[in-house]
Amino acid sequence: MVSDRGGRYGFVYRSRFAVYRALRRKGMSKSKAAQISNEGRTHAARSLMARKAAKTRQARGRKRH
Template sequence: MVSDKGGRAGFVYLTRQSVYRALRRKGLTKTRAAEVSNAGRTRGQRSQMSRKAARTRQARGRKRH
């Protein structure tokens, strides 16, 4: 079980722990997996991040594959 205690034990939101575990299986460090899984706690926040990423890619002239 991933910790949701905080402090020295680390912290990952309870609703995002499945994402954390998936990222760990892919080989991310504990710290990086926690950062990614905690970012965008709600669906609205994740959606907002994805729209911003799309704008960034478009501004840099990248094509979607």
């Protein structure tokens, strides 16, 4: 389990741990889940990620349901 100790114990902000667990339940690797959950710590960072994801979906030609 990752913690806020860092180093070989991994690192995920405590405020973002629920997001980390959700990503892990979806089958994501520990490092990838930690990277994504830590990246979206602020509202601005989450907005940036959402815009990028929308752009990616659009580029791949997916329709919005």
